[in-house]
Amino acid sequence: MIDYRSDTVTRPTPGMLAAMNQAVVGDDVFGEDPTVNKLEKMCAALFGMPAAVFCPSGTMTNQIAIKCHTQPGDELICDTLSHVYQYEGGGIAFNSGVSVRLVNGSRGRITADQVLESINPVDVHKPLTTLVCLENTANRGGGSCYDFNDIQLIREACSEKKLGLHLDGARLFNALVARNESPLRYGEVFDSISICLSKGLGAPVGSLLIGDTPFIQRARRIRKVFGGGMRQAGSLAAAGIYALENHIARLAIDHEHAQLIAAAWRKKSFIGDIFPVETNIVIFEVSNSYTAPQLAVKLKEHAILAIAISPKIIRMVVHLDIHELDVERTLEVIGKL
DSSP, rough: EEEETTTOOOOHHHHHHHHHHOOOOGGGTTTOHHOOOOHHHHHHTTTTEEEEEOOOOOHHHHHHHHHHHOOEEEEEEEEETTTTHHHHHTTHHEEEEEEEEOOOTTOOOOOOOOHHHOOSSSTTSHHHHHHHHHHHHHHTTSSBBHHHHHHHHHHHHHHHHHHHHEEEETTTHHHHHHHHHOOHHHHHHHHEEESSSSSSSOOOOEEEEEEEEHHHHHHHHHHHHHOOOOSSHHHHHHHHHHHHSSTTTTTHHHHHHHHHHHHHTTOOEEEEEEEOOOOSSSEEEEOTTOOOHHHHHHHHHHEEEEEEEESSOOOOOOOOOOHHHHHHHHHHHHHHH
């Protein structure tokens, strides 16, 4: 099977497996796993921020960040399509007791003006707005990337209104490669950043939450409360280190492959709108001959896996386990449909 369901389906490469096997481990809850400590320092330095904490998943790092930034009864602002709202099991309410002000942005991206318009007035009848969450790239936006100037304007709005600013950077490295940007700039404008190692970077598990030292100290306490403390986690951290050292630049290959696949779909009469392809995600509308689930079944008959994310919309995600021959085969199948 050629699996485009997600970039979470990747398997460790031989080099990554070797690094995992050779990792020196200790007890991370005691702060004694040298490989975890190395990964955390490496990621913090990459973004020019003081500290980081290693967690099992991006959902956990996002939820820890929200808990650290807010109090029960507060409200956060995010786009309607945001992962923190759509795909984290209602964790904003369950874990933090926080309500959400949803913004209809552009393919998962919001603006500073929308942030300012969404802040509640000081009124005992309304929740206190305390946090803004952005997602870059935006998954449901087709892997869309923020313009960094727009992020800076949001930072200014948050500073003016004394709001925290958190980044769900599950696919941030895709954005950095696509826009040729420096992670240091992101560390300058966000109060906290979540990065995922198990998507385009290909690690089997793990995400990091990055911030200043007091914030990460609180985050470690919340990680414990959420049940996320790990013991000899150095083998997992070694996979993350290998991914950061070897798999960032190659993301450009995934972006090129996504462009080829999108171009093939554009030629088909039963395909409607296709989101602009900026990174490794292709989202398109199906019409006429197929519903999205029907087309997904048809692709599966040709050993290609894709996800129907609605009755009319299909998502395909390119990753390091999709090779050039896989793309050629995919283009061949699309051409015959």
